[in-house]
Amino acid sequence: MLIFKLVEVRGRPRMKISEDPEKSTVPxxxxxxxxxDAEGHPFLDLVCLEVESPPEAGVPLSCFPLGSDDSSVSFTPAQVTCLRQEAFTRGQVTHPPCSAAETRAKVHSSLQTLHPRHKRLQEPDSYTVALSEKLHNLVTEIRRGSSNDSNFLLAN
Structure with a gap:
């Protein structure tokens, strides 16, 4: 099942704000x-605005884990992989879906690379998803209502 959430209209970011942070969208x-990391284990997934330059291996960066308010994390990735692929462009399929067998193989391979602390049965560590500084600043600006564009927000 695919779920689509409105995040932009005519090039202007949109954000749904909810009292439950899990239900808010990222604009x-x-x-x-x-x-x-240097050992080949995924350290975190970084969400950036599409217009931002991609992170580079060997270049330090600061980011903001989801749910941590204003506390940042600094990290120097040994490797960077883009996870997002366009599936549709202007209503046309640009990347056909993988077969169930291909998807199963990708998931199995991905799980093998996870650090053991994320896979242990008792008290596993949560995997981190973080926002780039620029995206974090946009979310903060919208939440504080200090944006010049009052049309950022969507009703609950």
């Missing part, structure tokens, strides 16, 4: 990157 068209 703007985005790209998602998996940042991998």
């Amino acid at each position: 703007g068209t985005k790209s998602v990157y998996r940042l991998v």
Whole structure:
């Protein structure tokens, strides 16, 4: 099942704000990157605005884990992989879906690379998803209502 959420209208970011942070949306068209540590384990997934330059291996960056308010994390990725692929462009399929067998193989391979602390049966660590500084600043600006564009918000 696919779920679509409105994040931009005519190039202007939109954000649904809810009292439950899990139900709020992140505004703007985005790209998602998996940042991998020196041991080959995924460290975190970074969500950026599509217009931002992608993170680079060997270049330090600061980001903001979802749900952590204003506390940032600094990390120097050993490897960066883009996770987002366009599936549709102007109503046309641009990337056909994988077969069930291909999807199963990709998921199995991806799970093998996870650090053991994320896979242990008792008290596993949560995997981190973080916002880039620019995207975090946009979300903060919208939440504080300090944006010059009052049309950012969507009703609950």
